[in-house]
């Protein structure tokens with residue numbers, strides 16, 4: 001699955017852009033997270049050109065992951081003449097109501113956005129299934145990772161996470177996984193992010209080239225990740 005990154009920074013490292021990725025297939029676009037810098041990057045890179053279907057999956061309500069939802073959904077409705085489709089994790093009514101409220105507060109009326117339960121039938125060729133996987137991040141904040149069933153063996157995208165449990169579970173179910181994209185931080189311990197050494201304990205060296213680090217905080221994270229044999233995402237273009 002060809003994931004392209006619009007940014008790879010952590011919340012306080014905005015010069016690298018907010019971490020966000022997309023899959024584009026013809027007129028269809030799936031966006032993973034929609035932080036403050038994302039709308040600018042979508043326009044600057046002309047990603048929305050020719051697009052007639054926009055799906056958005058939001059991992060959690062930190063603004064480096066959701067801060068551009070208002071501009072993007074309004075742009076879809078008013079400039080592109082279709083409603084963006086916001087994916088929702090099944091059975092999480094609080095997450096759904098907070099997301100609806102957030103978009104309302106951004107000044108986008110309910111009728112300009114479609115809310116769609118997570119689905120295996122989104123019509124993309126790159127993956128046959130998509131689901132939200134709850135993870136632990138900041139206290140009192142629901143946070144999700146994203147799992148894809150792909151012809152290559154499955155792709156997992158952690159978004160923000162304090163734990164590697166979701167990756168471990170995914171790899172347990174997908175031992176020949178295609179790729180894992182995960183946040184990580186170059187720190188011994190951290191209350192809301194995943195230390196690199198915890199990831200290194202889980203992923204054997206021979207698999208690390210298929211594990212890409214994102215959400216870089218700029219404190220030597222890229223160098224430390226590469227020294228351990230992990231890949232680091234790039235934001236070409």
Ligand SMILES: [Zn+2]
Pocket residue numbers: 010011062064065160215
């Ligand atoms: Zn973040």
Ligand SMILES: [Zn+2]
Pocket residue numbers: 060062137138160
């Ligand atoms: Zn966060």
